[in-house]
Amino acid sequence: AQTVTQSQPEMSVQEAETVTLSCTYDTSENNYYLFWYKQPPSRQMILVIRQEAYKQQNATENRFSVNFQKAAKSFSLKISDSQLGDTAMYFCAFMKLTGGSNYKLTFGKGTLLTVNP
């Protein structure tokens, strides 16, 4: 079974600064995806960024980028130029590729990020 660990329950950052959220995972699989989801107070889970395990290049989406270390099973999220709207719970998630239509996400416990003005 896969496990996802987020060791930082809470973090805070000043507006316009950079912050990094940590995530480690445990799996024996070789083909999988990793995700960061954001859950604001509105409760809707929003996909921030995803990384395919077979790709060595780290994914980037505007101000969001990841540091994917496959051998270390580490997947951190860097948020640059933090904005007040980035305040939310952030969840790291794992999905193994089983083929067919099986797309199960395994989530960590989350990191509450607060961006201060």
Add this chain to the structure above:
Amino acid sequence: DAGVTQSPTHLIKTRGQQVTLRCSPKSGHDTVSWYQQALGQGPQFIFQYYEEEERQRGNFPDRFSGHQFPNYSSELNVNALLLGDSALYLCASSLQGVEAFFGQGTRLTVV
């Protein structure tokens, strides 16, 4: 595009009762998954439906059951409610792909 819609948004039930939660997937999506998110925790996978069949199931008792209809919408049923079933229930849809779109969830409180 309405995205994933769930109903109701909030619900209060008494222990021992039964509850049905509903989910309409994003337009064009054919796969629906359900997750339970307890307070302060990450979502836990309950089960997934595709072509009106349960394809995968997480570690949840048989009190949790579901259904998918020909229009791809889905229901989650929970029987014999326990206080521990109080949680946010999230529905996610996808089109046979890895990008899951989530609804805003149903907050279930069992008293």
